[in-house]
Amino acid sequence: MKIAMIGWEYPPFKAGGLATHCYGLTRSLTDKGVKVDFFMPKTKKSASSDKDNLRIIEVGETEIFPYDRPDSKEIGGNFFEAVYYYNRIVVSKVEKYIKAGNNYKAVHCHDWLTMKAGIEIKEKWGIPLVLTIHSTEYDRSGWIYPNQWFIDIEKEGMKKADKIIAVSHFTKRVIVDKYGINPDKISVVHNAVYPIPKGHKQGIVLFLGRLTIQKGAEFFLRAASIVKNFEPETKFVVAGDGDMLPRLITQSIDMGISDKVIFTGRLTEEEVKHIYGISSVYVMPSVSEPFGITALEAISAETPTIASKTAGFSEAFKNCLRVDFWDTDEMANKIISLLRYEPLHKTLAKEGKKEIELFTWDRVADKTIDVYCGVI
Amino acid sequence: MASVCLYFEVHQPIRLNRFSVFNIGNEGSNLSYFNKKLNQQIFEKVAKKCYLPTNNLILDLIRNYDGKFKVSYSLTGTFVEYCQQFMPELIDSFKELFRTGSVDMIEETYYHSLSSLYENMDEFEDQIKMHNKMIKNLFNYHPRVFRNTEAIFDNRIAKKASEMGYKGIITEGTEKILSWRSPNYIYKPVNSDIKVLLRNYTLSDDIGFRFSARLWKDHPLTADKFAYWINHNEGDLVNLFMDYETFGEHHWEDTGIFDFLNHLPREVFKHKHIDFVTVSEAVERYEPVGEIDVPRAISWADEDRDVSTWLGNDMQIACFNELKNIGSKLKEKGNNELINTWRRLQTSDHLYYVSTKGLEDGDVHAYFSPYDGPYDGFINYMNILQDLKAKLF
Numbered sequence: 001m002k003i004a005m006i007g008w009e010y011p012p013f014k015a016g017g018l019a020t021h022c023y024g025l026t027r028s029l030t031d032k033g034v035k036v037d038f039f040m041p042k043t044k045k046s047a048s049s050d051k052d053n054l055r056i057i058e059v060g061e062t063e064i065f066p067y068d069r070p071d072s073k074e075i076g077g078n079f080f081e082a083v084y085y086y087n088r089i090v091v092s093k094v095e096k097y098i099k100a101g102n103n104y105k106a107v108h109c110h111d112w113l114t115m116k117a118g119i120e121i122k123e124k125w126g127i128p129l130v131l132t133i134h135s136t137e138y139d140r141s142g143w144i145y146p147n148q149w150f151i152d153i154e155k156e157g158m159k160k161a162d163k164i165i166a167v168s169h170f171t172k173r174v175i176v177d178k179y180g181i182n183p184d185k186i187s188v189v190h191n192a193v194y195p196i197p198k199g200h201k202q203g204i205v206l207f208l209g210r211l212t213i214q215k216g217a218e219f220f221l222r223a224a225s226i227v228k229n230f231e232p233e234t235k236f237v238v239a240g241d242g243d244m245l246p247r248l249i250t251q252s253i254d255m256g257i258s259d260k261v262i263f264t265g266r267l268t269e270e271e272v273k274h275i276y277g278i279s280s281v282y283v284m285p286s287v288s289e290p291f292g293i294t295a296l297e298a299i300s301a302e303t304p305t306i307a308s309k310t311a312g313f314s315e316a317f318k319n320c321l322r323v324d325f326w327d328t329d330e331m332a333n334k335i336i337s338l339l340r341y342e343p344l345h346k347t348l349a350k351e352g353k354k355e356i357e358l359f360t361w362d363r364v365a366d367k368t369i370d371v372y373c374g375v376i
Numbered sequence: 377m378a379s380v381c382l383y384f385e386v387h388q389p390i391r392l393n394r395f396s397v398f399n400i401g402n403e404g405s406n407l408s409y410f411n412k413k414l415n416q417q418i419f420e421k422v423a424k425k426c427y428l429p430t431n432n433l434i435l436d437l438i439r440n441y442d443g444k445f446k447v448s449y450s451l452t453g454t455f456v457e458y459c460q461q462f463m464p465e466l467i468d469s470f471k472e473l474f475r476t477g478s479v480d481m482i483e484e485t486y487y488h489s490l491s492s493l494y495e496n497m498d499e500f501e502d503q504i505k506m507h508n509k510m511i512k513n514l515f516n517y518h519p520r521v522f523r524n525t526e527a528i529f530d531n532r533i534a535k536k537a538s539e540m541g542y543k544g545i546i547t548e549g550t551e552k553i554l555s556w557r558s559p560n561y562i563y564k565p566v567n568s569d570i571k572v573l574l575r576n577y578t579l580s581d582d583i584g585f586r587f588s589a590r591l592w593k594d595h596p597l598t599a600d601k602f603a604y605w606i607n608h609n610e611g612d613l614v615n616l617f618m619d620y621e622t623f624g625e626h627h628w629e630d631t632g633i634f635d636f637l638n639h640l641p642r643e644v645f646k647h648k649h650i651d652f653v654t655v656s657e658a659v660e661r662y663e664p665v666g667e668i669d670v671p672r673a674i675s676w677a678d679e680d681r682d683v684s685t686w687l688g689n690d691m692q693i694a695c696f697n698e699l700k701n702i703g704s705k706l707k708e709k710g711n712n713e714l715i716n717t718w719r720r721l722q723t724s725d726h727l728y729y730v731s732t733k734g735l736e737d738g739d740v741h742a743y744f745s746p747y748d749g750p751y752d753g754f755i756n757y758m759n760i761l762q763d764l765k766a767k768l769f
Contacts (some may be wrong), residue, residue: 230397319732319752333396335756340397343690344754351732 001372002035004094004104004127006114010056012269013043016210017191017293018110019136021167024192027308028365030054034372037097037104039090047114059093062086080149083113090117098125105376106162112137115157122160128375131161132189135214136174139288142213155179162375165189165368167291168312174290189367190316192359193296198303198349199277204235205335206279206293206303208272209286211242215284216308216325217252218244223283225255231339234260239275241266276301280345282337284324286311295320301354304348306334317359319352350365379613379653379661380606380644381573383523383546384620387488388422388455388724391415391746395759401766409717411437414746419458423708425468431469433623433634437641438478445641446478446652450523453486453510454723469513474515480654481511483542486534489722490686492524492533493673494700503719504540521542521655523610525724527575527617527676531567531669538570544659546617548676549574553668564664571659572668575617575676579605584618588631589694596632599639600646607647612662617676660751678733686727686746691754695727697760705768714767721760731754 005026009019026036030053040047042058049056062082083250094117098104109118109129114132122129137150158164158179164186166172176183205224217238220227224236238248238261245263252261267275282298282305289311296313298305299320306321307314314322321338323331338345393411437445451470459466473479485491485503492500505523511519521544522537529547533709534699537545549559559574586592595603614624619626627633644650653661677685687693699721706715730753745752 184482234499318749319751322748329396329398333398334755337759341691341694341754341758344751344758347689347691347732347754348751 001105001369001376002037002103003029003031003106003108003372004097004102004121005036005038005108005110006090006094006117007038007040007110008113009043010038010040012045015127017078017291020293021132021134021191022110024194024361025364025368027051028361029368031362032369033176034365034369036344037102039093041086056158057093057097060089074133084116087114087116087120090114091120094121095125105371108132108372109157110134112153114159115153119157119160122162128162129157129160130163130165130371130375131157132165132167133158133171133175133290134167135288135290136171136178138178139171139290140173140212140214142216142287142360144213151179161185163187163371165371167191169315170310170312171201171290187367189364189371189373190313190359191291191293191296192361192364193293193300193356194298194361195356196273196297201280201303202235202278203233203339204237204279205281205283205339206239206275206298207238207283207285208237208239208267208275208298209284211238211240211244211248213244214240214286214288215240216287217248217327219285219328219331220283221248221251221255221257221261222328222333223285223331224252224261225257226328227333228257228260228336230332232337234339236261236333237264237275237279238262239264239267245355269282272297273301273337279303281306281335283331283335284308284311285323285331289313296359299352300316302349303354304338304345304352306331306338317354317355319348321348344361378611378649379651379658381448381613381615381653381655381658382446383450383615383617383655384622384631385450385523385618386427386455386620387450387452388415388419388458389488389723390454390720391418392726392756392760395756397762397765400759400763409763410720415458416462417624422621422625423463425629426621427466428469429629429634430620430623430637431466431473433637435469435473435476437638438476439472441641441645442480443476444645444652446480446654446657448480448482448521448550448655449473450482450484451511452484452488453507454488454720456510456514471515474517478654480521480656481515481517481519482546482655483507483511483522485525485529486510486720488724489719490525490528490540490683490696490724490727491722492528493683493696494657494703495688496704497536499703500536501540521546521573521659523547526685527672528673529572529675530673531565531671533673534565534570534572534670535568538565538568541571544571544573544655546573546615546655547575547670548674548681549576549615550674550681552674552681553670557666558611560609560614561665562612562659562662563666563668566667566669571662573615573655573658576609576614577676579609579614580616580618583616583636584622584626587622587633588627595717597636597644599636602636602640603647604644606644607650612665613653613658615658643660685731685733686724689730689732689750691732691750691758692727692730694760695730695754695757695761698758698765701755702761702765702768709768714764718764721757721764726753726757 007022012247030051034055041062137146207220284307291312309322486506522542523546563572653660
């Protein structure tokens with residue numbers, strides 16, 4: 001079986017969970033004998049493959065990212081045109097491979113950015129389209145003023161796809177309720193994680209993610225301002241970059257906790273692993289979280305995790321703490337409890353690590369192959 | 377088979393209010409540890425679905441079979457307090473049952489606690505005496521058979537019960553203590569003179585757990601089928617011990633559980649030579665056939681049949697130790713109000729909610745828990761224990 005997969009990011013280049021997913025999925029697929037041609041944009045750090053069945057094919061440059069918004073400054077008014085342009089060059093690249101004799105059984109796209117290309121290939125060449133939805137416009141906007149332009153692209157892609165993979169039941173419900181898609185063609189496949197080693201815990205409470213409205217870092221800071229009154233030795237780390245960074249820094253100064261909070265900016269892969277390892281608590285206060293792969297990463301490093309009640313991963317995961325993202329008192333209650341009560345910390349770390357072992361890319365690949373088999 | 381001994385455990389825990397770290401030592405907040413509203417709601421719901429209709433049915437059965445249908449009950453102190461507060465007619469109903477002469481009352485710790493596992497057994501003894509006084513007041517009766525919380529049992533507990541004058545004690549008929557031997561006889565502990573009644577867990581769980589399980593090969597369970605199984609069990613007596621909430625609450629009325637109970641006496645009496653006995657009659661009539669040696673505590677809970685249900689992880693052990701240590705300090709101080717609060721916090725259910733056991737048992741734990749998982753249960757309970765500790769100084 002040969003699959004044309006159209007992605008956006010792939011390690012070492014990484015802006016979010018999409019890269020992690022594509023990396024884990026493609027490697028496990030090829031281990032199971034599926035041949036994958038992975039099409040992605042050229043980046044500064046070139047991606048490469050050490051697997052025979054996996055080819056990474058670079059398509060040309062682009063300046064758009066899957067998490068970009070049309071109002072983001074660097075892209076300005078050319079945003080929509082840049083998206084259409086990139087999709088066109090993806091189509092011509094894939095067509096070149098088809099004409100060269102590659103018999104793709106399915107074309108598999110991830111999220112909105114390359115849906116147009118997927119649809120065009122499906123319609124022109126009759127190759128079934130599989131779509132994985134990692135997040136929707138509703139998630140990325142935090143359900144505040146979602147942009148209709150994205151929604152229209154997503155809706156068209158979902159309607160025309162032969163099968164959809166949702167990363168959680170939460171996301172499946174959004175696809176059914178907000179996009180009007182038949183639930184029968186949606187399969188839920190929860191993400192997985194490559195475990196990260198545990199480090200020497202240093203009483204750090206960690207936020208790690210894009211600093212956008214979706215990820216809820218402001219709630220993390222509010223909880224931090226409560227925690228510091230009870231556990232004054234605690235350090236808080238906000239790791240990541242995004243359009244909300246200046247506002248968050250101002251917020252921490254206004255709340256009088258700027259001496260307790262470290263903003264690291266964007267971290268490298270190695271730094272991310274390190275910070276997961278040495279943190280004592282990971283908090284994921286996302287306003288909307290289709291899955292939340294970072295929570296699994298933190299838990300794999302034996303860092304107990306407090307996550308939004310609606311986070312997709314927690315549908316299938318027992319050994320974590322849950323809060324409403326807006327309930328910063330309860331978030332602080334749980335952070336303090338984790339810092340104070342060693343048996344709680346120890347049990348969550350131990351049981352979480354055990355449960356994480358069920359979340360393998362091998363399982364994700366199996367379920368994805370089931371979906372492929374349903375369309376060919 | 378000669379006798380059938382039915383015993384029902386009747387207990388409701390005192391569920392706790394949400395208590396955050398910010399409430400610890402905060403005198404001004406005046407937040408009670410106990411969630412009266414929730415407790416009343418659940419109690420009234422279970423009373424309507426289970427306690428009242430089952431009491432009525434059993435009373436009818438005793439009358440219809442001229443007192444030959446017999447049952448035994450163990451009522452916890454917390455259950456009786458709920459009756460007194462919210463539904464006094466339920467107490468009257470138990471009194472009426474007791475007056476038939478076909479109903480026996482069993483002793484246990486007033487608070488359904490784990491006090492039997494403290495190194496010092498004074499608190500355990502105190503709670504048994506409290507329960508004894510309560511039963512005396514309600515029924516003018518001194519129970520002759522003791523059963524510890526969730527049938528927790530070891531040599532030490534058996535010896536204590538024997539020293540306190542009980543003729544019989546109840547526990548689980550597990551292979552751990554019996555190996556090849558049958559639970560359908562009376563045994564005697566190696567270190568004391570008391571008769572041990574062992575739960576026949578297969579037949580008990582057929583009713584208690586499996587009755588409404590559609591995937592079970594013997595579903596639906598009928599009274600005649602069950603009576604046939606009883607008759608084919610060899611031994612002196614088959615002990616069917618279960619939660620009273622089995623009827624109408626764990627298995628809803630539409631599963632046919634009440635019909636099952638209604639027809640059970642008739643089907644059992646179809647087999648000649650079988651009768652029903654109370655726990656007191658059982659220990660009077662039958663003699664031990666062998667000894668059991670139980671150095672490590674067993675219980676009737678979960679698949680493990682030991683105390684790991686309450687002390688199976690670090691969080692549970694931390695709470696248990698904290699609770700125990702607070703107690704010894706409280707008693708030195710002699711503050712009765714705080715001692716009363718401390719005792720209410722000893723109800724074993726608080727630790728049950730903190731269990732992290734997976735798979736099947738975990739689902740049972742989740743069914744009973746008022747929390748979103750064991751970790752929330754731990755945080756809430758531990759916060760309350762910290763607050764109680766703060767009141768000591």
